[in-house]
Amino acid sequence: MEGKKNMYGSETRKGDVMVLSKFEHVKITGISTVVPPKEINIYDEAQYYDNNIKKIDRMRKMVGFWKRRIVDEDVTASDLAIQAAERLIQQMDIDKNSIDALIFVVQRSDHSAPANSFYIHNKLGLPAKCIAFDIRQGCPGWIYGLWVSSALIESGSCKKVLLLAADTPSVGIDLGDRVSAPVFGDAGCATLIDYSDKIVNSYYNITVDSSGYEAIITPASGFRLPYKKQHANCKVDINKDLYTPIKTKSGRLTTLSSVFMDGLAVFNFTINHVPKNINELFDNFKLKKEDITHFMCHQANKQIVQAVSNAIQFPLEKTPTHTFENYGNSSIVSIPVSINDNLKENIINGGDELCLCSGFGNGLACASAVLHLKDCYLSGVCDYKKPADHPTREEIINYWKHKIAESE
Amino acid sequence: MKENKMKKDEFLVALEDILQREESCNENDKLEDYDEWDSLSKMAVMAYYDKNFKIKIGLNQLGALKTVSDLIKLAGENIND
Numbered sequence: 487m488e489g490k491k492n493m494y495g496s497e498t499r500k501g502d503v504m505v506l507s508k509f510e511h512v513k514i515t516g517i518s519t520v521v522p523p524k525e526i527n528i529y530d531e532a533q534y535y536d537n538n539i540k541k542i543d544r545m546r547k548m549v550g551f552w553k554r555r556i557v558d559e560d561v562t563a564s565d566l567a568i569q570a571a572e573r574l575i576q577q578m579d580i581d582k583n584s585i586d587a588l589i590f591v592v593q594r595s596d597h598s599a600p601a602n603s604f605y606i607h608n609k610l611g612l613p614a615k616c617i618a619f620d621i622r623q624g625c626p627g628w629i630y631g632l633w634v635s636s637a638l639i640e641s642g643s644c645k646k647v648l649l650l651a652a653d654t655p656s657v658g659i660d661l662g663d664r665v666s667a668p669v670f671g672d673a674g675c676a677t678l679i680d681y682s683d684k685i686v687n688s689y690y691n692i693t694v695d696s697s698g699y700e701a702i703i704t705p706a707s708g709f710r711l712p713y714k715k716q717h718a719n720c721k722v723d724i725n726k727d728l729y730t731p732i733k734t735k736s737g738r739l740t741t742l743s744s745v746f747m748d749g750l751a752v753f754n755f756t757i758n759h760v761p762k763n764i765n766e767l768f769d770n771f772k773l774k775k776e777d778i779t780h781f782m783c784h785q786a787n788k789q790i791v792q793a794v795s796n797a798i799q800f801p802l803e804k805t806p807t808h809t810f811e812n813y814g815n816s817s818i819v820s821i822p823v824s825i826n827d828n829l830k831e832n833i834i835n836g837g838d839e840l841c842l843c844s845g846f847g848n849g850l851a852c853a854s855a856v857l858h859l860k861d862c863y864l865s866g867v868c869d870y871k872k873p874a875d876h877p878t879r880e881e882i883i884n885y886w887k888h889k890i891a892e893s894e
Numbered sequence: 895m896k897e898n899k900m901k902k903d904e905f906l907v908a909l910e911d912i913l914q915r916e917e918s919c920n921e922n923d924k925l926e927d928y929d930e931w932d933s934l935s936k937m938a939v940m941a942y943y944d945k946n947f948k949i950k951i952g953l954n955q956l957g958a959l960k961t962v963s964d965l966i967k968l969a970g971e972n973i974n975d
Contacts, residue, residue, distance in 0.1 A: 544934075749933045789937060792941070
């Protein structure tokens with residue numbers, strides 16, 4: 487396919503299943519990541535495996551299950567994102583008045599409305615001229631956010647974008663659910679994206695296979711399945727129908743309000759669709775894999791990362807997997823966590839990092855990018871510290887009861 | 895994929911490693927009799943065939959696998975007697 491300039495002057499091609507874009511004046515200048523301090527080690531969960539350490543060893547070897555970080559119940563994705571942003575703003579000495587847009591990529595937001603980014607905008611003390619909006623995406627979400635940020639900058643609408651992404655996939659997963667619980671960890675990140683006078687090329691390919699919409703889903707988590715008995719025409723017994731355990735073929739108990747994941751379907755998508763997405767990116771922009779310094783793959787699990795790397799014939803030694811083993815699959819945030827976990831020293835020492843990044847997950851969707859990270863500020867993977875004035879759930883309930891009772 | 899051709903015995907040893915199984919694998923074994931024949935193993939088999947044989951196993955094919963012999967047949971010319 488021949489490329490052509492889009493209305494923003496960028497090279498964009500659209501087809502049935504892909505959006506290929508090249509940006510020339512967008513630079514990622516800083517990435518800060520935080521993870522909760524509470525660490526779960528799968529060897530401390532032996533009771534779920536009949537106290538059989540060999541079973542755990544097998545899973546550790548095959549997919550890399552080991553450690554993961556999870557939030558306290560009263561910490562949300564926005565809390566993690568705000569702290570990552572505050573650290574980035576402080577450490578890079580960013581003038582808040584220079585930020586043109588705040589974007590928050592999130593799945594588990596504080597409220598269904600308004601957008602969570604408004605709360606964050608207020609907490610960070612950003613100016614009224616700084617626009618704020620949410621992007622609701624799963625594991626490819628950080629790349630989606632970069633792509634939208636880059637389009638805003640390349641179009642001339644913004645010069646500086648603060649992209650936040652956070653997720654708490656551990657919340658709501660029963661510890662006895664051994665399909666999901668050992669996989670997911672929680673994390674937040676802030677990324678600063680700036681206009682660059684000098685040419686800095688970045689390349690994206692975003693593709694969707696919406697036939698896999700049901701492969702990763704929480705069936706009762708929004709308005710499609712009622713979460714309140716008072717909903718119009720709702721005749722279901724909420725407790726009976728939505729929260730009664732359903733037994734799977736393997737004997738696992740789950741509910742309609744828990745995450746459902748068809749692991750084999752997701753894996754099938756991953757080893758077929760993701761390599762195709764990446765190869766299209768390289769072929770269309772005539773990029774060379776030998777120029778790539780690292781493949782920062784979504785840390786779905788060790789087996790998946792290695793399968794994708796093998797499928798695109800990229801060296802495994804340049805494809806880190808231990809971020810999954812140390813922090814778990816932090817969903818939207820796993821790529822920036824992996825970048826901070828693996829590349830900080832190299833970039834501090836002047837390394838010219840040209841990274842291939844690929845995120846994939848619910849949708850089913852895949853977003854890949856080739857990004858220059860030379861001179862990018864990296865915070866490392868920092869522990870989240872709960873602020874002293876962090877409200878408890880009880881305090882929040884009392885606050886709203888009082889506020890509503892005082893209203894007309 | 896001439897360079898990747900392997901003997902049946904070699905595959906049976908490789909299969910122990912793919913499944914992370916401590917006991918030996920035999921051609922007539924039923925996969926459902928293996929404790930290790932779980933989703934992790936199925937994904938490992940898919941990844942192994944993709945990498946070593948350039949064969950993409952579809953979900954229907956995966957569901958139809960009953961024995962180790964079926965796995966050998968699926969590899970076609972990649973596995974010799």
